Amino acid sequence: MTSVRIEPEQDALLVVDMQNDFCPGGSLAVPRGDEVVSILNTVMQKFETAGAPIFATRDWHLEKTKHFKIYGGVWPSHCIQGTKGAEFHPALRLPSSAEVISKGMDPEEDAYSAFQARDAEEMQLPIILGIRGIQRLFVGGLATDYCVKATVLDAVHQGFQAVVLEDAIRAVDLNPGDGEKTALVLLALGVIWEAQKLPVGTPHNPGPGFLPLLLAIALGMFGIVVVAFGGNSGPLSSLGWGEGRHAIAILGACVFAAMALERFGYRLTILLILVVLFGVVERKRPLLVGALSLALSLGSFYLFYNLLRVQLPRGPFGF
Numbered sequence: 001m002t003s004v005r006i007e008p009e010q011d012a013l014l015v016v017d018m019q020n021d022f023c024p025g026g027s028l029a030v031p032r033g034d035e036v037v038s039i040l041n042t043v044m045q046k047f048e049t050a051g052a053p054i055f056a057t058r059d060w061h062l063e064k065t066k067h068f069k070i071y072g073g074v075w076p077s078h079c080i081q082g083t084k085g086a087e088f089h090p091a092l093r094l095p096s097s098a099e100v101i102s103k104g105m106d107p108e109e110d111a112y113s114a115f116q117a118r119d120a121e122e123m124q125l126p127i128i129l130g131i132r133g134i135q136r137l138f139v140g141g142l143a144t145d146y147c148v149k150a151t152v153l154d155a156v157h158q159g160f161q162a163v164v165l166e167d168a169i170r171a172v173d174l175n176p177g178d179g180e181k182t183a184l185v186l187l188a189l190g191v192i193w194e195a196q197k198l199p200v201g202t203p204h205n206p207g208p209g210f211l212p213l214l215l216a217i218a219l220g221m222f223g224i225v226v227v228a229f230g231g232n233s234g235p236l237s238s239l240g241w242g243e244g245r246h247a248i249a250i251l252g253a254c255v256f257a258a259m260a261l262e263r264f265g266y267r268l269t270i271l272l273i274l275v276v277l278f279g280v281v282e283r284k285r286p287l288l289v290g291a292l293s294l295a296l297s298l299g300s301f302y303l304f305y306n307l308l309r310v311q312l313p314r315g316p317f318g319f
């Protein structure tokens with residue numbers, strides 16, 4: 001990169017929303033968002049040395065705002081005033097000259113742009129920049145596709161020169177797990193394919209393939225809706241299917257059950273599924289996994305087969 005001379009009379013640095021909630025582990029984590037902290041520390045140091053102004057914006061929401069999913073917006077709750085998540089990343093070294101400006105306090109609006117931010121005296125950023133005669137803005141921080149983008153667009157619209165610090169920005173992934181949900185559809189197709197091999201029967205006299213087929217069709221359709229409209233849209237978000245891992249585990253279990261029930265028998269199939277669900281997906285302790293899986297598979301077999309006289313498939317050696 002060609003080196004740039006910082007002109008303290010006309011240049012300013014905008015460090016955008018480097019807060020815990022936007023970093024891995026936060027409630028609206030930007031993948032690899034924390035990687036830009038050290039880069040920004042270096043850049044801030046340069047501006048500090050040059051005597052040029054540094055502004056650090058923070059997303060600064062009330063607990064109740066239309067910005068949040070639970071109140072009609074698209075985002076999980078994040079950066080609520082006074083919380084740990086709203087604090088700057090602990091490794092961010094704000095020089096003493098840096099000024100903190102806040103945005104998103106109005107419960108009626110999103111306020112992505114730093115140009116909507118105000119200082120402690122309620123003075124808006126464009127006014128502050130105007131007073132100081134700033135003409136060129138260097139912008140880095142989170143998230144590329146929301147706050148950084150909105151800030152740079154506003155800067156250019158308002159006649160500033162804007163320099164995006166490309167190494168010092170990261171993008172949010174609005175629908176994390178979209179890839180996993182696509183996998184759901186594929187898995188559902190797998191179940192349907194496998195279930196063909198089992199007699200489906202009729203709704204009045206269902207065969208062993210009936211339930212897996214029904215489940216696969218339902219999940220497959222659900223998966224297609226999720227992929228098409230996004231897991232965060234409207235009623236879908238209330239189902240809490242953000243956890244793609246669980247969805248896949250359940251459908252994976254269906255696929256396995258469809259293939260294994262007739263071959264391994266009920267008890268062994270259920271045992272294996274439960275061991276994977278408790279042990280691998282939920283990561284419970286091995287002893288607990290073994291005891292729970294064994295008890296549930298044998299117990300449910302006893303309940304259905306011996307007490308309720310439901311015909312369940314047996315595996316090798318009649319087990």
Ligand code: VGL
Binds near residue numbers: 017059112145146
């Ligand atoms: C932001 C999403 C929600 C951002 C703020 O600062 O980029 N993104 N709130």
Ligand code: ZN
Binds near residue numbers: 059061067075078104
């Ligand atoms: Zn926000």
